[in-house]
Amino acid sequence: MTTSVLKVLFFTSITLTAIPVNANPTPNIISEYNEAVVGDGAKVESAYQFLVQLIEQQGAKPLSLVYLGSTQTLQGREAFLPWKKMKYTEQGLATIDKGLSMLDTLPLDVDQQQRIQGLPEGYLSQAMAAVTYTSLPTMFNHFDRGYDLYLTLLSEPTFIQQPFGATAWVYRDAIQAALQAGDMSQAQQWLAVMQQFDSHHSETQTAMALIAKQS
Missing domain, CATH: 1.20.58 (Methane Monooxygenase Hydroxylase; Chain G, domain 1)
Structure with missing residues (x-):
């Protein structure tokens, strides 16, 4: 094998390994998140760290961003100082918005999307955003948006068929x-x-x- 061919293979390998694979949250991460939701404060920070690491190493997807944003709102729930509660929650809402804005990067055919927790990733992203929005205190003014997400999602024929x-x-x-x-x-x-x-x-x-x- 010539030196020039070896160089091409070497740089191709570097390029391929540098491309994010855009992974969704793993079952272990989701389990960590679920424990945080039901009130385990220690799990909030660990879920947050796992999600940040996932996105940094493998790239962002709508679902990973929605889970991260929801976890940030849990950090707001756990924070003691009012200004920190506002800061974390607003960061979380912005992160969820970013995730929802990326839904059009997923395959239009839900059968071609990865299934997480038994649902196509796009549907799970919307459901997680909806439940987060509607569970926040009214002062954050996101309940109506969350309810609209439910109305839209649960009227989708392909969602009903899941x-x-x-x-x-x-x-x-x-x-x-x-x-x-x-x-x-x-x-x-x-x-x-x-x-x-x-x-x-x-x-x-x-x-x-x-x-x-x-x-």
Whole structure:
């Protein structure tokens, strides 16, 4: 093999290894995030570090940015000083916005997207943004945007066709948001969809209890 060919192969190898592979969050990272959501403050920082490292090493994708932004809002939740709560939460919202703005970089055909937690990555990105927006204190003025995301996502024919085992939690959180918005009619419509899929599913039962409590 000639020296010139070796040089070409060498520099090609460097170029290829330098190209980010744009990875989505791993199951371990998502598990860390989920533990942080339910109140494990120590997991908030570790989830944040894992996501930052993932993006730095492998490039940003819509889902990785949405998870990072949501984790930053959790940092706001955990912060003691009011100005830090504002700072972290606003950073998180900006990061989520960036992730959503990248949705058009994904394949239009959801079947060609990577499935994470049983959902195409684009749908999971929107669902995670919606649940984050609607769970924030009203002072951040993102509830309506989150609710609109639910309305759009849950009316997508291809979303409705996804396995109910993967979408059930999205319907349940959407119903909770609808009740918070005072939109009982929409909450009941989504519950009817859940009941058609599986009336005995634990998320369906939870959604029924939420509606019954408001009735």
